[in-house]
Amino acid sequence: MKKTMRILEFEKIREQLQKFTLTVPGAQKVAAMHPLTSIGEITVRQQETSEAAGIILQKNINFRGSSDLMPLFTRAERGGLLGPSELKEIENFLRALESLKNYFLKESEMEERFPRIFKLVQGMQIFPHLTLELEKCLTQGGEIKDSASGLLFSLRSEERSLQGKIRQTLESYLRTPHYQKYLQENIITMRHERYVLPVKQEFRRQIPGVVHDQSASGVTLFIEPLPVLELNNRLRGIKGRIEEEIEKILRRLTTLISNHYPGIISSYEAYGELDYILARGRLSVLHKAREPSLNNRGIIVISKGRHPLLPPEEVVPVDVHLGRDFNTLVITGPNTGGKTVTLKTIGLFILMAQCGLHIPAAEGTELGVFESVWADIGDEQNIEQSLSTFSGHMLNIIEILSKAASSSLVLLDELGAGTDPSEGSALAMAILEELHSRGVRTVATTHINDLKVFAHLKEGMENASMEFDPLTLRPTFKLLIGVPGQSNALNVAERLGMPRELT
Template sequence: MIAERALKTLEYEKIIEQVANYCTNSIGKSTIEQLKPETTLEEVNRLLDEMDEGLAILRLRSNVPLGGIFDIRPSARRAQIGGVLSPSELMEISSTIRASRIFREFIEEIMIDEDLEIPYFEEKKEQLPILTGLQHEINSCIDDNAHVTDSASSALRTIRQQLRMQEGRVRERLASLTRGTNAAKMLSDSIITIRNDRFVIPVKAEYRSHYGGVVHDQSSSGQTLYIEPDSVVQANNEIHSLKVKEKAEIDRILGVLSGMVQEVAHELFVMVQVLGQIDVILAKAKYGQANKCSKPTMNADGYIKLTAARHPLLDRDIAVANNIEFGREFTAIVITGPNTGGKTVTLKTVGLCTLMAQSGIPVPALDGSELAVFDQLFADIGDEQSIEQSLSTFSSHMVNIVDILKKFDENSLVLFDELGAGTDPQEGAALAISILDEVHGRGARVMATTHYPELKAYGFNRPAVVNASVEFDVETLSPTYRLLIGVPGRSNAFEISKRLGLPEHIIETSRSYTGTETHEVESMIASLEESRLKSEKDAEESARLLEEARILQADLDARLKEYDELKEQLEAKAKEKAKKIVEEAKREAESVIDELHKMQMNAHKVVKEHEIIEARKRLEDAAPAENKVLKKQRQIQERAQQLQKGDEVKVTTYGQKGVLIEKASDHEWVVQMGILKMKLDEADLEYIKPEKVKESVNVTNVRGREAVKLELDLRGERYEDALYRTEKYIDDALLSNYHRVSIIHGKGTGALRKGVQDLLKRHPRVKSYHFGEASEGGFGVTIAELK
């Protein structure tokens, strides 16, 4: 447990006061006043994780419902021993139960809506007792103004109804008296009032005998008497009797409700305790938000690394942030420097940040900071900053140091301010070195400040000890409050004196009086400071270049993202455009086929050859341009034989077959297509392999000079070519007015058969299809019925 003296020396209670200001109720404030630093790594991590969960909740929902909570523990204790609670006490209990239920529902909602994992708050939620039944019982009997309602019991309702009726009768009687012929003369005022819980009228003193009855009060002048006339005495007695009954019934109702509270008193104590813990956790998180604090990483190795740490009790806009690291390569820091330079503030910053972290409070440092969990923390810090130190002050510090030396161990953090000060410099320096050797030698983490020049070399003569100093600007003759680890404090007396106007020859004479060792130490310090300044300049330049590289990287990432988005947009547009082209081509093809079919079906009209060719040309033109180019390239590449005179060819431009008559030029042929002769480019011609004349009974239909067979043999064809031929064959068969055709695809792997049948399934002019009979080829042949 951390010693109370250290908590007081480091002003830990002021931190607690600041955090308590963020509590929403008295329970949280009383809970946080008892908060002390924990000394186990597991418990400290739990406190910090709870705070971090609270911070996550506040980032999502700035307003956490914790209103309407009261410290109901005294009322619950009184109910435990049989006491009867007042309506206001019962309403506070009801309000607290209601607040507990609302908070429980809030946690459930945020876990679902925000998909937030908050195991510690979920655990707190589960710890909250569910006492909704007691809340409803109280609310059914007592209203928001802490009055017992008529509906609390049927007896109370009846009593109050009778009471209101009786009061009405009394008021009517008294009202008739105030309206009498002589009322204006005999009454001070025509009103009905109450004295001693009785209805009365204000009568002038000289007319007292006229009304008779009982005098309950008089005015300060004695001129007015408040009289209860004889005519209403009995009625008022009945009202009083009813009020006694009303009070007895109310006391009975409150007794019953208090008995219910007595039964769940333990649960109420738990509820108040958990709600107080929740309020404290959220107060820590709010404090961290308001003061730009962060959650440090904790360890049990005595390692401290604070990045841009500020003293938590100083104005954060004024306090200088410092980087402080020790506990691994070196476990002791000796800080030297001028008075009011910030040495004591540095010690308190480390001490307070350690206490805050071990209490689950975020620390005023940047993310990535790390602190250790210590079993004990000792601080010998005096606020005296004057040059003159009395013997009593030295004695007081030494008594504290003696106590520290008795209690500390290897898992302690020890802070010494102006170690050895207040006595003879030589003796003080020797004591300081001995004390540091003792504390450091026994494994404790130690930070010490000193004025003694002898300690400037301490860090160079001891392992795991480092010198540090607070920076002093000779130009402005003021401290910068920056901590410089690794550089001992440099004496600035000569430089300051020179800038203040002390003659040069006096300064030089002074230098001659200082020893050689002092000169060497000062030169070493000056060299270290020069190296530090150069390193800082190099670091700033590196940081600048790194920032430029980061900005460039971000710009490149943005451009790449923009390129990817544009690429996706263009691809989507291209696909949409291609889809529209294909759909348009399909519509045009359907139109051409329908037109040809109508022409063929028209019995009295002869279809001419050139009309057939023009229709084929329209079909070709309907195909998307990209597909036609690819098809032409593939056809040219797949041409395996040199064209010769007399070869049968397919004219791809018109979709018609023809015979080569003669070669017109290097790349052109004269082609006979039906009755037409045309000069065509070799790229538009596709060689057709002659088919063997089959001896089977193949019925053909002759149109002009072109014969369309009743069957199409696709065996040996490539998949794409076979489908292309099938589609053209169906068109030819329709033009030839065939109603039934056979497509021979063979059995093989079944891929070609499936492709052919899928094409027939989609074709609008195919009525149905089925496999051939055994005599027709079975599963190797598909029979298509055309319409």
């Protein structure tokens, strides 16, 4: 159905849904979303969406987003080392998981009102001991705490003590007038992880020590005075031991993640699934949509359906039905009267419903589940192949005729147009006759008058038209089933000033 989804602009619906996801797994599920064909599976998806919409409207659910953690879990499982900030991301996810599960379990009515989502959350495994261990070792900013181990606490205490002694010694140079005149600036700085003073090049012998660097111009030397040389050496040794201890802590925490890999992955995927379900609920709320009734008999009943991609203040709700008294519907009416929008609304509703999305329509809407949906709408000409508009449409229709069956829905826009009217009419009738004989549910729009007569005489076919107001000379965008379209050319011409004797 990929081509039909493109023609009906389903990707814009997908984009809307994508914006509501808060996790990478949730977004991936939206990207992989496609129409299902099992009424049982679709019903489950629809019920999940209904529960999600109910939770969003009635509950203040605290569902937190997360970054893409799968590469981190995989690296830990394969023996790699995770950094402090990466471990913090995992801790934040585990806390969100724990908070979510506690929220669902403490609310007594959750299981009764939202059974499918409750079951999904209930099945999520939480890891309180792992979470506490990560919290013990990591700051809010994703750094290793001093308290992560007794040795690290001792080493960092000694590090701060040495840093204090070094700064105290160097500040004595800054405060002493004898040395101030030798300094380029009255500051303490760092070179190669050692504390140094910026000394004027011509006074290098006035402050004995080790030169670690010089400025680009060469006028400043960065000297480590001899009194702090040993202190800096000791500090460097402490820093090396700190790095070793931090690596041991990171290795221990990474191993804990690896040990819980299967359970964490399972919960992470379930969390992403819930994100996907909640996104569908948010889209339902956005469109003021509802769960449609479903059937496997090819029956379509749309009550006050609103095209989901049109501005709400502009869209005119449409009522349309198909599959009970007739399987083929031929819609006529003026250009810009709403025929194509009606066609796209029907197609989008079917695709959305079979993806588990709610439908922006009134109560009583019922949709059939189709094995395939085919559409020929708009200008499909292929410039590279030098195909005309008519040829482009014919290629599409030939493909449709080769694959459409009784379990298919076919949508044809401006059937028979783009060629000689008499030939177009004959071809359109033959196409409709063939689809109709197979039991295919078909909706076609046309300007050809002969098709109105054809549909009227053929059992199982029905005419419809887009209503036109002759007083305002404007379409009302309402679909009238059972009423063939009328030519309004004479009425329009007369109201525009054409002499009556010519009309």
